[in-house]
Amino acid sequence: MITPTAIYLTPTQHLTRASMALRGVRPSVADLQTVAADASQLPAIVDRYLASPEFGATMKDLHNEVLLMRVEQTNMTFPAIDKLDGKTFTELNAVYDEPLRLIEDVITHDQPYTDIVTANYTLANQTVADLWGLAHQTAPDNWEKTQFTDGRPASGILASSIVFSRWRSTGFNYNRGRANMISRSLLCHDFLTSDIDVDTSVDLSNPDIVADAVVHNPSCAGCHQTLDPLASYMFAQDGNPNLGHIDTYPLLQYRARNTDDWKTTNKRPPVFFGQTAPGMDGLGQAIASDPRFAQCAAQHFAAYLTERAQADLPLAWVAALQQGFVTSKFSAKALAKQVVLSDEFRVAGDSDPVIADTAIGYQKARPEQLARMISDLTGFQWMTTSTLKARGAPIGTTDLLQSDYIGFRVLEGGIDSYFVSAPVFTMNATSSLAARQVAAAAADFVVEHDATATTRTLFGHAPTTSDQASVRTELVNLHARIYGDLVASDDPAIDETYAMFSDAFAASNDAKRAWKLVLVGMLSDLRALYF
Secondary structure (H helix, E strand, O other), X not given: OOOOOEEEOOHHHHHHHHHHHHXXXXXXXXXXXXXXHOHHHHHHHHHXXXXXXXXXXXXXXHHHHHHOOOOOOHHHOOOOOHXXXXXXXXXXXXXXXXXXXXXXXXHHOOOOHHHHHOOOOEEEOHHHHHHHOOOOOOOOOOOEEXXXXXXXXOOHHHHOHHHHHHOOOOOOOOOHHHHHHHHHHHHOOOHHHOOOOOOOOOOOOOHHHHHHHHHHOHHHHHHHHHHHHHHHHHOOEOOOOOHHHOOOOOOOOEOHHHOOHHHHOOOOOOOEOOEXXXXXXXXXXXXXXXXXXXXXXXXXXXXXXXXXXHHHOOHXXXXXXXXXXXXXXXXXXXXXXXXXXXXXOOEEEEOOHHHHOOOOOOOEOOHHHHHHHHHHHHOOOOEEEEEEEEOOEEEEEEEOOOOOOOOOOOOOOOOOOOOOOXXXXXXXXXXXXXXXXXXXXXXXXXXXXXXXXXXXXXOOOOOOOOOHHHHHHHHHHHHHHHHOOOOOOOOHHHHHHHHHHHHHHHHHOOHHHHHHHHHHHHHOOHHHHEO
């Protein structure tokens, strides 16, 4: 709830937050100057950001925090054999991006968001196509639209075999965990948080007793009368491949003949919260038509873009976002825009000290955002190529800010979608160390590049000068690009950064070294890491 004592971001600060939240990229100096001169131009600039490829990447990141798909666990990595022979560990794990790519495609093409559970296509690169036997016509690394040809109903991400491979079901669980994942992710209804009294006398080791309890025991039936019918939709998707016994591709994970296995397992016909909805396509349509779907999307977008817990979101704001989302005919771009232009998004603090303790005045760059920000500012990507092997395959080329197995995504505050499922928005020892390391590598890269390049990436002039006037002019540009601050060359903030340059140059008599040290300091400063 917005309080009368709320303090708001300035227009340029608001632009910076919107740019970082939507793209993971700092705004250009021209955009900052435009908004500083006329704050009413901000919505038009946001529209441009929503059309950028970086916004698509952000949408994949947002939905990964919902679906927890990006895993780098060796026990979930497909073997590099047959058609996937020669693939690296990194390439093999990219198959878990398939549903995120579908969601990105729906959003960036401004299709109704409901298409994520009703679409009759998916996205695949050559590795995904070889894994599942899909058509793929373009370059191997290109993600293109394609379709499953095994008769599975059109249901967007609900038709994705990799979703069910990621979310596996144990023998007598009968897809209940998968059903709860779908309910939690798409409807924000988590059966595990239901307020129930569990009957601890039930012998969970006996399948027959459990089968009876979920029907006749009031303690169990309260959830299972809706959970089990939802789980019954998923028997056709095997999704539990024995990775140690795969000897050929493609894998056949969809088995239409198993659709009615509920008759001999949980004995609950497929039903969506009491509503008859035949088949997985019927399930997708039922989810899309459920008011909780639009409300849940509003919660996901608002929570991600403001770095708040969903439980802490003001109910009135969520209701307004939901209404706007439905009115826009389920445009995810319109929903994202509504979030970043809202008063709730641009709060910087509160003059009431009690309320100020809970206000989120700054947002921290997630590892994926930091990777894009560093790349945009300096042209540097923190990549490594490793010949070390995991599950028999070499690691390959990896972005260290977007990898967990040999990278620093979790140490930088991100998630690994398996053991760590919630991001961290405070700085600690490991995130500080990772930020300094990438800052040092990026500073060295861009100074060396811009010192000789015809088209420079970050600097307005070659970083080889040391006279005070030129240095101060360059620092004005750097403060705008890295911090989003439009300041004059005689501003105290410039004085402070110039002193750092002056001391570094005095110690080495090397302008390039001095510029590198300045950039390390600026890129690892909290003003760069937060927005």
